Amino acid sequence: MSEPANSLLAQGARTRRRRASEARFRACGLAAIGIAALALIVLLTSVISSGVGAFKQTYITLEIALPEAKLDKTGQRDPAQMAKVTTFGYAPLLGDALLAQVDAVGITTPLPTKEIAGMISKEAVATLRDHVLANPGLVGGTVTLDVLADGRIDGYFKGRVTMQSAALDGNTSPEALRVAQALADAGVIETRLNWRFLTAPDASDQRPEAAGLGVAILGSLYMMAVVLVLALPIGVAASIYLEEFAPRNRISDLIEVNISNLAAVPSIVYGILGLAIFINFAGLRQSSPLVGGLVLTLMTLPTIIISTRAALKSVPPSIRDAALGVGASKMQSVFHHILPLAAPGILTGTIIGLAQALGETAPLLLIGMVAFVREYPAAYSDAADLFGEAATALPVQVFNWTQRADPGFAERASGAIITLLIFLAVMNIAAVLLRRRFERRW
C-alpha cells in the first residue's frame, strides 16, 4: 500500500533525525543520573571497604609471669611503690611470655627475640602495667591477658599487609608473618570484633592498633550539646521575629540577604572568626568544645533560621487570624498556635543543621581542635569551666589520622568515617521520619 507524500504513517527523514537527537539527549540525562549514583556507590564502597577493618582487631593471648623481684621489690604491694616501675620494667615480661608461647606451640624460627617481641603492640605494656597496678595481688603469679598485636600483624590478618609488602617493610618481615600465622593456627592469635575502637582514646604515631574514637565522639557530643542549646533557641527566636514581627523594609531585606549569604560563606571563614573573636579576643581556651560549639553554632544558625522560617511560613494565615480573632495578642498567637504547628518542621531543620555541624572539619582545625588528645575531657572542671578542656571531634580525628605515616591509620580514618556516616544517617533518617509522621497538608 503506497502512502501519500505527506502521510502521517511514514516518518520523514527529518523527523527521524529529530527522534535520534531526542534519544541522545535523553540518554545524556540518564547517564548523568547514572554518574551521580555511581559516584555515590564508589565513594561509599571505597570508604567502607577500607574502613571496616577498624572494627576488628587482632589480639594475642599471653600467659605472663609477673615476678615479684622485678615489679615490687619491697614486697609490700604498695601501689605507690609499685608505680615506680615504669613500662620499661614490664616490656621484657611480655616478650618472654610470647617467646614461651612460640616454644609451647612448637614453632621454630630464625627470628631474633626482639622481632618476636615486636609482634606485640607497644600499647600492650601500658595495658599490662595498668592491669597489674589495679590488681597488685597478681604479682608473683602469672596472668592470662589478651594484648593487642602490632599494627603490621593486625594488618596481615585483615589482608592489608602481605608477604610481598612485608618484605619491603622495615617494621616487619615475612618470617614474622609466618610465625604469626602459626600462632593464629594454634589459637594464640585471634582477630575479633573491636569495640575499643569506639571507646578508646587516640594513640600515638607508632600504635595505630590502639587508636580509638572515644575522645573524639565525646568531644563531638559536647559540641553538639552546645550547638543545640544555643542555635535552636536563638534560631527560632530570630525566625519568629523576622517572619512574624519584622516590618517589611530595607533593613529586613538586608537581614534576609545577609542570612542567605551567611549560609553560603565558606566554613573556613567561620574558623577564622572563631580564632580571632573567641580565642584571641574573648580569651576562651583553644581546642575546647565550647569554642568549637560556638563556631558551629554560628555556622548552623542560618540553616536553622531558613528552615524555621519556611516552617512558620507554611502555617496558613487562617490560624493566625483565628487566634487574633478570639482576642489573643500577636505574641500569644505565635507562641500558642503557630509555633506548635511549625514545630515538626523546625525540629527537622534543626536535626539537619546539627548533622551538618557534626561533619564540619575546616573551622575546627583553625581553633586548635586538631591537637593530639589522649585524655577524656570533662564536661566541667574548676580550671576550665564548662566544656573548656581540650578535646577533638570526629571529623577532625579523621583528618588527624590521615596526616600520620603508618598505613594502619588510613584504616582507622576510614573506620572513623563509617562511624560518622552512621551518626549522620541516623540523624537524617530521624529527620525524614519526623517529616513523614507530622507532615501536614493545609
Next chain:
Amino acid sequence: MMWVFDTILSLPVLVIGLAVLAMIGAQVRARLAAGGDLRRLAALPRAHAVNAALSVLIPVLACYAALSVARMIGRQQGAQILPDRTLFWAVLAVALIGCIDAILRASARFRARAASEAWIKALLIAASTTAILTTVGIVFSMVFEAANFFGQYGWRDFFLSTEWAPNFRGNSALGILPLLWGTLYVSFIALAFAVPVGLFAAIYLSEYAGPRLRGIAKPLIEILAGIPTIVYGLFALITIGPMLRDYFAQPLGLGDSASSVMTAGLVMGIMLIPFVSSLSDDAMGAVPQAMRDGSSALGATRSETIRQVVLPAALPGIMGAVLLAASRAIGETMIVVLGAGAAARLSLNPFEAMTTITVKIVSQLTGDTDFASPETLVAFALGLTLFTLTLCLNVVALMIVRKYREQYE
C-alpha cells in the same frame, strides 16, 4: 559572706533567686490590688509574674554581656579592668533594681502582659541581630589582622607577586597569585564536571523521569550533599588520587603525584552535583507547564522543548545555581587539603599538585602560630580575599535567584 565571692557561679543562683522573689512579689501585690476579684486587674497575676521574671533576667543578661565585652576590650588594650568583684556587684545591682521595680509596678491597672511581651520582643530582636553580628564579626576578625599584615608586607607584593614561599625565619615571599590560580583551576575542573552532570540529571529528573525513578534518584543525589567534606577528602586521598596517578598521570607521563588539581577537582565536582541539580531542578520546575504544552503542541520533541523553551526560561535560576556552586568550590577546604597538595605552583598540568587559598589558611594558622609575624597574619589577608570573592558570587547569585522567583510567582 565571703564565700559568695569564691566563685562567679554563685551569681546565677542569686539572680535566679531575685527573679523568683520578683515573681512572687509582683503576683502577691497584683492579687492584693485585685482584692479577691481578678476581673479588676488589667492583667492576670500570672502575667505579672512573667513580666517580673523577665524584668530581672533580661537586664541582667544585657548588663553581663556588655560588661564582659568591655572587659575583653580592656584586656585587648592590656588593661585589667572590671575585676570579678565589680562585675558581681554591678550585675547584682541591676538584678535588684529590676526586682524592686517589677514588684512596685504591679498594680491593678498595670498591663503586665503587654509589658512582658515587649520584653520578649526585645529578646527576639536581639536574637535576630546575631545574624548581623556574625557578619560584622567575620569582617572585623579579618580586617584588623589583615591591616596588620599589610602594615608589614606590601599589598602590591601580596596581590601581584607570583611567588609563594613562606619562611618562618623571615623574608618570605607571600604572593597570592599561585594560590588563586590553584583555587580557580580546581574550581574550574569541579564545575566542568558538576555543571553538565548536575544539569543533565536535573533535566532528566524534572522532564523525563516518572514519579518512581524521581522518588529514588532525587534523594540518592541529595545524599551526596549530606556527606561531610572530610569524607570526600578521604575519598580523594585513598581512592581517586592513587587511581588517577596510576591510570592517567603516570602512563601519560604527566606526573606522579597522587594529590593533584585533577583529583581535588573531580572529587569536588561530585560534591557539587547536588548543588547544581537541585537548584536547577527547582528552576525548571518553576517554568509553567503551559510553556511546555505550547511547544509540544507545535510539534516540538521533548528535547527541543527543553533546549529551546524550558532551559532559556530557567536560565537565571540555573545561573544562580552555578554561581552558588562556584562559591562553594572556591571556599571548599577539606577536599583540597587532602586532595590537591601543598605546593604553590603556577602550572597548566592538571595532574600536578597545586595548592589553594583555603589550604594555605589552614597551614598558616595551625601548629605554632605567632600573631606578630606576617607568615601567620597572611592567613587573614587570604581569608579576607576569599570572603570577598565568595560574597560577590553569593550576592549576585542570590539576587538572580530571587528576582527569577518573583518573575513566576
Next chain:
Amino acid sequence: MKEASMIQTGQKISARNVQVCYGDSPAIRGVSVDIAPNTVTAFIGPSGCGKSTFLRCLNRMNDTIDICRVSGDIRIDGEDIYDRRVDPVQLRAKVGMVFQKPNPFPKSIFDNVAYGPKIHGLTRSKAELAGVVENALRKAALWDEVKDRLGSAGTALSGGQQQRLCIARAIATSPEVLLMDEPCSALDPIATAQIEELIDDLRQNFCVVIVTHSMQQAARISQKTAFFHLGSLVEYGDTDQIFTAPHDPRTESYITGRIG
C-alpha cells in the same frame, strides 16, 4: 481497511467510539464525530464534560499525561493518528493548537512565530523564514500592530495580542487543522471580538475546532456544534439547528441555561 471505508469521504477528521480514561476514571465514553474541512466546529458543554479532553485527543496532547489512556479510532484524512507508526511530532505539525491562556514563549515576537518552522525545518533561508513569519502574523491579524517591534518580548504584549501571537505561532507551521481550547476565556470583550473575527477568517484555510464555554460565541462563529455532557457526545449538528431546534432534551436544558 474495512473501517476506513465506513468513514464518510470528504471529512477532515473522523472519530469512532473514542474512550479516554484518566487512571481508572473514564473521561470520554464512546464519542463518534465527523468534522468537515473549512468549517468552524464548536464543542460546547458544562465544565468537566470532556470537551477539552476530546479536543486534546485530536493532536495527541493527551500523550503528555502519563495516566491518560485513549482507545477507539481517530482518523485525519483517513489515517489513524493513534497508529504505532505515527509520530506525534509530525501529527502536531499538521494539527495546531491554541490554549486557554495565552502562553507565548519568553522569546521575541519573531522567535515565537519562527519557532515552529525552525524545528520542523520548513524554511531554507532567513528571508524565507521572515516571509513565513510575516505571513503568519498577517493571517493572525497582528502584523500591523507588531511589525515595528518584532524583536521585543512576546510576553510584553497585551492579553489579546498574546493570544493572536499564539495563533500566529500555530499557523506558522502551516497546519491543516487548528484546535482552540477556550481561546477567549482569559480575554476582555474587545480582544474576544477581535479573535472571533479572526477565527471566522481562518476558516478559509483551516479546519477549525474550538472548545468554548460561551454558547453565544459558539453561535456566532461556528457552522457545526457538538454538545458534550458527562463525557458523552449528546448531540451534533448544524449550529443553527442545535441552537434553534435541539433534538435532545439535555441540549435544550443546557442552551436555555437550566444545566451547566
